[in-house]
Amino acid sequence: MAEADKIAVATGVPSLELMEAAGTAVADEICRRWQPRPVTVLCGPGNNGGDGFVAARLLSEAGWPVKLALSGERDRLRGDAAVNAGRWTGAAEPLDVNVLDGCELVIDALFGAGLARPLSGAALKVVEAVNERSLPCVAVDIPSGVDGNSGQVLGAAVHACLTVTFFRRKPGHLLFPGGGPAGEVVVADIGIPESVLLKIKPLTFANAPLLWLDRYPWPEAASNKYARGHGVVVGGGEMTGAARLASTAARRVGAGLVTIAAPAEAMVVYAAGAPGTLFRPAADDKELAVLLSDPRKNAVLIGPGSGVSETTRLMTLEALRTGRPCVLDADALTVFQDDPQSLFSAIAGPCVLTPHEGEYARLFGCSGDKLFRARAAARQSGATVLIKGADTVIASPDGRAAISVNGPPELATAGTGDVLAGFILGLLAQGMDAFDAACAASWLHGAAAAQFGPGLIAEDIAKTLPTVLRDLKRMP
Structure with a gap:
């Protein structure tokens, strides 16, 4: 945000x-949601505090009883913050928990997205008191105590019911644990030109259709099943459910054909499943190599239900050897x-590598916030890395990263990761x-999981996908 402000000012927008x-x-945003009531504005020593002085003045002019406390x-205020402090005609009380007495709403304008050290002293005590008293709180830019770049909570963070941020959301609004305290996030237009993005050249994005929809592989009028790709799911001989979930997902997302490659003795189980999914015996890397000698089989998923064995390792290396798109x-x-x-x-x-946190730790062992770790893993491996979770992060070796936060908590159930892997395979x-x-x-x-809602099991995701795809196709 500081960089965006700086570039906007350089283009002629007064700070x-x-x-x-x-x-x-x-x-x-406050006036839209609440009737006038006693409000305490907590101002920090920088520009975030300056925003707080402006909000305090405007609410006071609108008839709200406003108390302001300054850290x-x-x-000692400087620049625009000092100017707006001068425009505030009320008192600026010392920052202390007592300023919360009698208030029914808090505006947190202590620290913005650039906070680099843990809260301490009076700021920490006041933030903890806001939380302990369960006071409704509106955060300016980002809740104080949250690192805007990583979502890490630095000591403590105020729990806001509303966060008003500017120009664009920050990673800290999306990544956990900081994304939780942010509450509802509203992005306000404050006059920063869109052209600023061309100079910043951001590499971190909120994952949404705008990011990839113009490249989504909708079938064309002349398409046939072969033109839509042939995915191969390498399945296990015992844990057969994972490969079946993945293969159904790959078909549902649009793959023209999907073959499960698994030990011959498991054929009866696989054949009893979805009749549109093909089966070919492949018990080891040599048999997989024969199967993949057909160039029409153009993408491979391996891992779900495969078993932790030397056979799985060799089959994975064989799939990678082909140079075809792979999901591991x-x-x-x-x-x-x-x-x-x-x-x-x-x-x-x-x-594409799709580890959960435990698998990530075993494979990479890198520490740091999730965004940093995903990028580090992508650089190290040369693959796109998707770290699963409530704040799924996808990183490319070229430095791009996206954060997905539209998955509901109902996804925390067996088999949903297999479905995700199948969707990736189908799109590849x-x-x-x-x-x-x-x-x-x-x-x-x-989106499909959220559409289905409570009671979700893994099988429901692919079944619900057509509704999501219909809505997606209608998007401009």
Whole structure:
């Protein structure tokens, strides 16, 4: 945000006008939701506090009883914050928990997205008191205590019911744990030109159709099943459900054909499933190589239900050797925990790795916030990496990253990861690149689960997908 402000000012937008617009947006959102009531505005020593002074002034002028507390000395404020402090005709009380007495609404304008150290002293005590008293709170830009770049909570964070941010959301609004305290997030237009994005060239995105929809592989009038790709799901001999879930998902998202490749003795189980899914025996890497000698089989998923074994490791390497798009999930990741470099060295084509946090730790062992870890893993492996969770992060080796937050908590049930892997496979088979396929699959997965709602089990996601796809196709 600081960079966007700086570029906007360089293009001729006065910084004082930006601050006035920010404070006005906060006051407007409050007036839309609440009737006048005692409000305490908590102002920090920087521009976030300046926004708070503007909001306090405007609410007071609108007849709200406003109390303002300032962290630090008023005469030490600088720049636009000092100007707006001068426009505030009321008192600026020292920051202390007592300023919360009698208030029915709090405006948190202590610290913005650039906070770099844990809260301490009076700021920490006041934030904890706001939370302990369960006071309705509106955060300016981002809840104080949340790192805007990582979503990490630095010591403590105020729990807001509403956050008013500016120009664009920050990663901290989306990534957990910081995304939780943000509550509802409203993005206000404060006059920063859209052209600023061309200079910033952002590499981090909220995952939404706008990011990939113009490249989504809708079938064309002259399409046939072969033109829509042929995905291969490498299944296990015992845990057959995972491969069946994935293959159904790949078909439902549009793959023209899907073959399950698994030990011959499991054929009866697989054949009793969806009749539109093909089956070919492949018990080891040599048999898989024969199957993949057919160039029409253009994308491979391995890992769901495969088992942690040398056979799985060799079959994974064989799939990667072809250079065709691959999705590696679950056991296909775990089998390389003792020698991850042998996996990374074998990646010869488009590849998506889909670890959950435990699998990530076993394979990469990198520490840091989720966005940093996903990017580090993508660079290290040369693959697109999707770290699953309530805040799924998808990262490309070229530095791009997207954060998915549309998945409901009902996705925390067995088999949903297999469905996600199948969606990615189906999109890769239809020609989407690895990053787009992972982003689109993650969003569709969350949207279908949310559409179904409570009572969701893994099988319901693919069944609900057509409704989501119909709505998606109607988007401009």
